[in-house]
Amino acid sequence: MPHPKTAEDMIKCAGPIECNLLPRLLHVTEAAAIAASYQMGRGDKNYSDQVSVEAMRRTLNDLDMKGVIKIGEGERDEAPMLFIGEEVGTGKGDLEVDIAVDPLEGTNLAADGTPGAISVMAMAERDGLFHGPDIYMDKIVVGSEVVKYEKEHPDEMIDLDAPVIKNLEIVAKALNRTVDELVVVILDRKRHEKKIKEIRSTGARVNVISDGDLMPGVATAIRGSGIHMVLGSGGSGEAVLTAAAIKILGGKILARLVLPTVANGGTPEEIAKEKEEKMPRLAKMGITEDNINDVLDTERLAPGKDIIFSATGVTTGFLLKGVSLFGDGDARANSLTMGSSGVVKFTDTIYIHDKERTPLRFV
Ligand code: VTB
Ligand code: MG
Ligand code: MG
Secondary structure (H helix, E strand, O other), X not given: OOOOOOHHHHXXXXXXXXXXXXXXXXXXXXXXXXXXXXXXXXXXHHHHHHHHHHHHHHHHOOOOOEEEEEEOOOEXXXXXXXXXXXXXXXXXXXXXXXXEEEEEEOHHHHHHOOOOOEEEEEEEEOOOOOOOOOOEEEEEEEOHHHHHHHHHOOOOOOOOOOOHHHHHHHHHHXXXXXXXXXXXXXXXXXXXXXXXXXXXXXXXXEEEEOOOOHHHHHHOOOOOOOOOEEEEEEEHHHHHXXXXXXXXXXXXXXXXXXXXXXXXXXXXXXXXXXXXXXHHHHHHOOOOOOOOOOOEEHHHHOOOOOOEEEEEEOOOOOOOOOOEEEEOOEEEEXXXXXXXXXXXXXXXXXXXXXXXXXXXXXX
């Protein structure tokens, strides 16, 4: 790759969404995270979620765009909203925007004041993000070195259905490590008992987390994060948000939709009931019994060319610090905001509430 000729070339944005909405997207996730942080540790996950959703919606609705929520948590009548299909923004201007959202990723973490809660959103041009239901996806996430390695060794590709050892051997070679030097993140769920044993049997180390498989996925594409792979089934919205981020960073995700009753080993009756309930709704999104088992790659999950992503920490976790409230109403928020051009911003924002009373803090 030739070097950019000028600094202007280097900082050129990828398209109208990145040019116009990247700084605004940061405000959206900051608002949601700060709202959640007021409720941190108060033990009420639904209320924490609700205040994040409301802060996010208010901030989003100030943006001049025609936005549609393509994947998130819940659909109309189900969740405390920002439901799939909801239209947001002022409707002014030419920007037609697809949105993937998780206003509070890790509601339990926020409610308990434990590490890893974030507020997160991605945007792209129309049809730039996967439109799908809020169910699970079985996932495997790796960083950009693995993508490079696969290009050089087309017969050694990461595979969602391959034994864990096969995939870890590829990652190890790509990273110039041994398998026992790798760290795999997986959600602590009964449905993952077998997989966790399988990972351990390879010699790799396992980071078993109670919630929040999105940022660890992003972290696989950031050297020095200490995370080399994410495995297991978690939220489908989280998978799409991971895809948006990891596409910007150059990593890779493979994922497959899976109904919660199937993933959690429900009885045949429970599975049949969930199918009866959900399949008609899924069909409206183009998902049928014929294609529900397709493996979706980064490109399918986040086909956009003008993608932006922002995550703000609520409680300190992978990559991000949590919101600090300083008294006097000041708040400090740490975010990761990125765009398709390859811009990656780690920001540390302080909002001064009362200039007369509050000196800015240096640390
Ligand atoms: C998943 C995971 C999320 O919640 O959605 C999980 O992707 C819920 O899984 O990161 P269960 O239904 O097994 O509890 C999170 O951990 C947090 O939103
Ligand atoms: Mg979530
Ligand atoms: Mg959430």
